[in-house]
Amino acid sequence: MSARIRINGRDEPLQSATVSDLLASRGIVGNRGVAVAVNGVVVPAGAWRERALAAGDEIEIVKPFGGG
Amino acid sequence: MGGTTGDTADALSIADRGFASRLLLGTAGYPNQQMMLDALAAAEPALVTVAIRRISLEPYAESLVDLVGGRYSLLPNTAGCATVRDAVLTAHLAREALGTSWIKLELIGDRETLYPDVEQLLRATEELVKDGFTVLPYCNDDPVTCRKLADLGAAAVMPLGSPIGTGLGIINPYAIERICTTSPVPVILDAGIGTASDAAQAMELGCDGVLLNTAVAKAHDPRRMARAMRLAVAAGREARLAGRIPKRSQAEPSSPQLGLVGG
Numbered sequence: 342m343s344a345r346i347r348i349n350g351r352d353e354p355l356q357s358a359t360v361s362d363l364l365a366s367r368g369i370v371g372n373r374g375v376a377v378a379v380n381g382v383v384v385p386a387g388a389w390r391e392r393a394l395a396a397g398d399e400i401e402i403v404k405p406f407g408g409g
Numbered sequence: 410m411g412g413t414t415g416d417t418a419d420a421l422s423i424a425d426r427g428f429a430s431r432l433l434l435g436t437a438g439y440p441n442q443q444m445m446l447d448a449l450a451a452a453e454p455a456l457v458t459v460a461i462r463r464i465s466l467e468p469y470a471e472s473l474v475d476l477v478g479g480r481y482s483l484l485p486n487t488a489g490c491a492t493v494r495d496a497v498l499t500a501h502l503a504r505e506a507l508g509t510s511w512i513k514l515e516l517i518g519d520r521e522t523l524y525p526d527v528e529q530l531l532r533a534t535e536e537l538v539k540d541g542f543t544v545l546p547y548c549n550d551d552p553v554t555c556r557k558l559a560d561l562g563a564a565a566v567m568p569l570g571s572p573i574g575t576g577l578g579i580i581n582p583y584a585i586e587r588i589c590t591t592s593p594v595p596v597i598l599d600a601g602i603g604t605a606s607d608a609a610q611a612m613e614l615g616c617d618g619v620l621l622n623t624a625v626a627k628a629h630d631p632r633r634m635a636r637a638m639r640l641a642v643a644a645g646r647e648a649r650l651a652g653r654i655p656k657r658s659q660a661e662p663s664s665p666q667l668g669l670v671g672g
Contacts, residue, residue, distance in 0.1 A: 349463040369464060374474035376461075376506035381494070383501045401463065403502050405473045407445070408460025408486050409435030409573070409622030 344396035355396055360389040363400070374404045419646070421455055421618050423595050424543045424564040428455035431612070432642045433484065433597065435622025439631055442476065448625050448635035449481060455618065457481040458513055460488050461503045474507065484545070486513035493533045500537055512537060513567070514546040523573045527554050531561060538562035547599050550584040552591055559594045566592055567599035567620060570611065574623045576603030579610055589615030605641035612645025613653065
């Protein structure tokens with residue numbers, strides 16, 4: 342079985358080497374207000390390029406929505 | 410802003426910031442984006458609340474940050490979070506996403522009433538204050554809870570008027586007034602506002618500000634209701650500062666009793 346990661350609560354095959362690669366593959370690079378956490382820890386935008394992804398990682402990708 | 414003289418001197422002060430307005434407005438549930446922008450323009454809010462949510466994996470059109478981020482100070486929330494862990498992580502993500510350490514802390518204990526989970530709220534407040542956040546917790550209309558939150562370092566307390574989205578107004582004015590009298594930090598009435606008189610009442614009871622969303626977003630004319638809320642908050646504040654007359658059980662004529670025609 343291939344390595345898998347969890348992105349926003351969904352299991353997916355691990356196909357990206359870094360956070361940067363993952364965001365690029367989803368077409369969400371350059372969006373203002375996007376934030377990423379890996380395994381419960383925020384990865385600042387400046388570190389997306391270096392942050393490697395490994396099998397079993399749990400990733401949250403969020404942005405602001407309308408809220409009260 | 411505000412329209413009346415003295416507003417500048419009467420600024421709302423939370424933590425290290427001053428605000429010309431005492432109205433905080435949410436960005437959820439408007440019929441469309443233009444109506445939201447019109448409502449924000451009419452409300453002239455001190456802070457504009459936003460939620461932090463998982464990005465949809467479909468291509469996305471316009472970013473809320475691009476839309477309102479330049480013109481208004483954004484206050485992210487942890488709406489919907491039910492555990493300390495999720496609320497704290499959401500706060501950290503919000504800080505990264507928006508570059509603000511201010512957070513409206515919501516910890517929901519019950520899906521039906523959306524009442525706060527006080528025990529978890531206290532723990533999350535303590536943790537986020539230690540992490541350097543300016544924490545504004547949405548909380549019960551309970552003076553004891555509010556005092557504990559302030560003791561833990563909350564920058565303001567935000568007791569509910571009535572459950573979120575109900576529009577029932579302030580169902581326990583006694584408790585709200587009591588909180589305003591005793592709180593060492595600003596009190597922002599949060600949730601339950603249905604119409605302008607509710608917002609005015611909150612200010613008359615001594616609240617430092619009012620946070621609302623649904624009452625404007627779901628009004629027939631959101632822009633007009635936003636303006637009504639701005640005026641109501643200002644009117645209620647003026648009335649509070651002016652000092653209302655005591656309530657009496659007997660009538661007392663306001664016109665002179667002597668010199669009546671035919672007397």
